[in-house]
Amino acid sequence: MGEGKYGEIKGPYLQRSIKQRIEAFFLANIGKIVTREQIIEVAKDPQTAREPENWHQRLSELRTDDGYTILSWRNRGDLKISEYLMPSPAKRPKVGRRVQIQPPTWQLVLKRANYRCEWNEGGVVCGLREGDIDPIGGGTVRLSPDHKTPHALNPDVDPGDPEKWQALCGRHQVMKKNYWDDNTGWLNVYAIVQAASEQEKRAVYEFLRTYFGD
Numbered sequence: 001m002g003e004g005k006y007g008e009i010k011g012p013y014l015q016r017s018i019k020q021r022i023e024a025f026f027l028a029n030i031g032k033i034v035t036r037e038q039i040i041e042v043a044k045d046p047q048t049a050r051e052p053e054n055w056h057q058r059l060s061e062l063r064t065d066d067g068y069t070i071l072s073w074r075n076r077g078d079l080k081i082s083e084y085l086m087p088s089p090a091k092r093p094k095v096g097r098r099v100q101i102q103p104p105t106w107q108l109v110l111k112r113a114n115y116r117c118e119w120n121e122g123g124v125v126c127g128l129r130e131g132d133i134d135p136i137g138g139g140t141v142r143l144s145p146d147h148k149t150p151h152a153l154n155p156d157v158d159p160g161d162p163e164k165w166q167a168l169c170g171r172h173q174v175m176k177k178n179y180w181d182d183n184t185g186w187l188n189v190y191a192i193v194q195a196a197s198e199q200e201k202r203a204v205y206e207f208l209r210t211y212f213g214d
């Protein structure tokens with residue numbers, strides 16, 4: 001491969017899911033700049049060549065669920081808008097062990113939720129129903145349990161208490177975990193630092209001490 005600064009599609013990417021195809025593309029271009037257009041090309045269904053609308057959500061999941069570092073212009077001054085870069089194939093270790101809801105509790109939550117997504121944004125409830133087509137994210141809605149308080153703050157959350165849980169659609173699961181504030185387009189710095197390892201927190205702490213001259 002050349003030593004160019006920009007990545008190449010190479011491929012073909014025949015992985016079954018959009019996320020897997022995007023992941024394989026990034027892993028084949030470690031340290032190289034890739035563009036939005038390339039990602040969309042790779043994300044296309046290999047059979048139908050249909051362009052997915054939800055590629056950006058899948059990219060978010062690679063960051064938040066899989067723990068990959070994918071940089072954009074928001075994190076690196078030398079990247080332009082619509083350019084992305086995966087500096088290394090390393091994944092962040094998972095933060096803690098997920099508390100599982102008990103199946104009967106999940107049934108109670110679903111019943112309370114009227115089998116709809118309970119995401120509430122300033123009084124507007126998402127309301128997507130299991131099996132609906134998500135008009136924004138695309139794809140079929142699957143509701144899954146989310147416990148309202150972050151694990152780190154409340155590791156002893158009762159897996160049998162329906163009040164501690166809510167039903168969320170896939171898009172809102174991602175949004176909750178997302179480190180990006182979709183409303184402002186800015187990094188949710190506080191959430192990132194909270195989820196960071198002890199070592200990374202220490203580095204941030206040292207940086208801020210120096211920054212503020214303490």
Ligand SMILES: [Zn+2]
Nearest residue numbers: 117126169172
């Ligand atoms: Zn929702």
